[in-house]
Amino acid sequence: MNKNLKILLIISGGIAAYKSLELIRILKKNNIKVQVILTKGGEKFVTALSVASLSEEKVYQDLFSLKDESEMGHIRLSRENDLILVAPASANIMAHTAAGIAYDLATTVLLASNKPIYFAPSMNVEMWNNPITQKNIKTLKENNYNFIGPESGSLACGEHGNGRMSEPEKILKYIMETNKKKINLNILVTAGPTYEAIDPVRYLGNKSSGKQGIEIAKAFQNLGANVSLVLGPSKENVPSNINTINIQSAKDMFEAIKKIKNIDIAVCAAAVSDWKIDSPSKNKIKKSDTDKPKINLSLNPDILYYLSTNKKNRPKLVIGFAAETEDLIKNAQEKLNKKNCDWILANDVSKNPEIFGGDNNSISLITKSNIEEWNTITKKEVAEKLASKVIESIEKN
Numbered sequence: 001m002n003k004n005l006k007i008l009l010i011i012s013g014g015i016a017a018y019k020s021l022e023l024i025r026i027l028k029k030n031n032i033k034v035q036v037i038l039t040k041g042g043e044k045f046v047t048a049l050s051v052a053s054l055s056e057e058k059v060y061q062d063l064f065s066l067k068d069e070s071e072m073g074h075i076r077l078s079r080e081n082d083l084i085l086v087a088p089a090s091a092n093i094m095a096h097t098a099a100g101i102a103y104d105l106a107t108t109v110l111l112a113s114n115k116p117i118y119f120a121p122s123m124n125v126e127m128w129n130n131p132i133t134q135k136n137i138k139t140l141k142e143n144n145y146n147f148i149g150p151e152s153g154s155l156a157c158g159e160h161g162n163g164r165m166s167e168p169e170k171i172l173k174y175i176m177e178t179n180k181k182k183i184n185l186n187i188l189v190t191a192g193p194t195y196e197a198i199d200p201v202r203y204l205g206n207k208s209s210g211k212q213g214i215e216i217a218k219a220f221q222n223l224g225a226n227v228s229l230v231l232g233p234s235k236e237n238v239p240s241n242i243n244t245i246n247i248q249s250a251k252d253m254f255e256a257i258k259k260i261k262n263i264d265i266a267v268c269a270a271a272v273s274d275w276k277i278d279s280p281s282k283n284k285i286k287k288s289d290t291d292k293p294k295i296n297l298s299l300n301p302d303i304l305y306y307l308s309t310n311k312k313n314r315p316k317l318v319i320g321f322a323a324e325t326e327d328l329i330k331n332a333q334e335k336l337n338k339k340n341c342d343w344i345l346a347n348d349v350s351k352n353p354e355i356f357g358g359d360n361n362s363i364s365l366i367t368k369s370n371i372e373e374w375n376t377i378t379k380k381e382v383a384e385k386l387a388s389k390v391i392e393s394i395e396k397n
């Protein structure tokens with residue numbers, strides 16, 4: 001376990017703020033340095049004096065503090081800590097963060113942060129179930145914010161349901177689990193489809209949404225890796241803290257990858273078009289009743305093969321994806337051998353057409369010596385499982 005974590009704890013205005021005092025105590029007991037921001041709401045529930053006594057640190061409350069801001073305290077507080085934990089997280093602070101509003105010290109630090117952020121929400125069940133709160137949470141999750149709880153049970157207001165802040169022990173366990181070790185690896189992830197221009201308005205493309213690859217980039221980013229995401233045209237949200245290179249065609253993707261130095265792990269989740277149009281028309285091809293346009297195709301560069309056979313700088317692990325409509329395992333094994341990559345994540349898209357753009361995936365992980373089935377799980381879970389398998393394999397070798 002990482003015993004030298006530094007946490008910036010934001011205590012916002014919820015009745016569960018009293019539990020945050022216990023949280024500070026057990027974080028400190030685990031050798032974690034805790035700096036605290038107390039919001040205007042938070043101040044009503046716990047005193048700065050209790051927080052300062054338990055954390056043995058100065059408590060931050062004011063954005064426009066001449067003393068703290070003479071050294072840009074709102075930036076420094078995020079930079080000098082490993083992560084930000086908002087506990088309790090009020091409906092209010094999550095709504096402001098989801099909307100990108102920075103109106104006090106806590107919300108400004110959250111917006112200016114480049115570190116992982118964890119919310120431990122606490123509120124009345126109706127506040128939690130309110131579609132606006134749920135919409136804010138969805139937005140936050142899409143932007144790579146982490147959530148611990150809430151739990152279901154009897155609430156301080158006398159009602160019953162979802163909205164209890166997780167117990168400090170559970171919050172500590174989650175934080176320790178997800179921050180075990182920062183991995184010092186350069187990860188390349190490719191994602192999304194590629195578009196091969198036919199003319200300025202038409203293209204040859206495919207149904208890939210980019211979701212699975214983006215989740216993989218997020219999973220590695222959350223482990224502290226240095227991630228480069230090369231992304232084809234995708235409508236999915238990518239968190240702003242992921243270094244993303246947007247491309248259109250397979251050739252663009254290839255050129256972008258060649259520029260990335262020292263790749264330790266390559267995860268090629270993009271659905272790269274095998275073919276490109278030989279000579280795309282400079283102008284829109286006009287419809288004609290007599291002539292059918294002829295489209296000649298030629299092969300695109302094979303990116304997976306290029307990475308796997310790169311003698312000078314081959315990544316330690318090259319991982320490909322295979323979307324198959326028949327003979328899943330046989331075809332995926334053939335791809336593994338032909339491309340000389342290390343692992344293939346294969347999925348049968350004929351059985352599960354909703355894999356394209358959906359939230360779930362069913363994967364067969366194929367290595368040179370093994371086949372492992374990951375039955376239907378979310379794309380986020382696939383990504384987290386893959387990331388921890390990669391780390392395990394790197395540590396073993």
Ligand SMILES: Cc1cc2nc3c(=O)[nH]c(=O)nc-3n(C[C@H](O)[C@H](O)[C@H](O)COP(=O)(O)O)c2cc1C
Nearest residue numbers: 012013014015039040041042090091092093122123
């Ligand atoms: C007695 C009391 C208890 C409250 N408990 C909660 C709570 O558990 N969760 C929550 O989201 N808001 C709760 N609120 C409302 C927040 O304190 C309010 O939205 C405040 O503006 C939050 O400010 P902050 O997010 O800047 O801390 C409570 C208010 C009162 C008066």
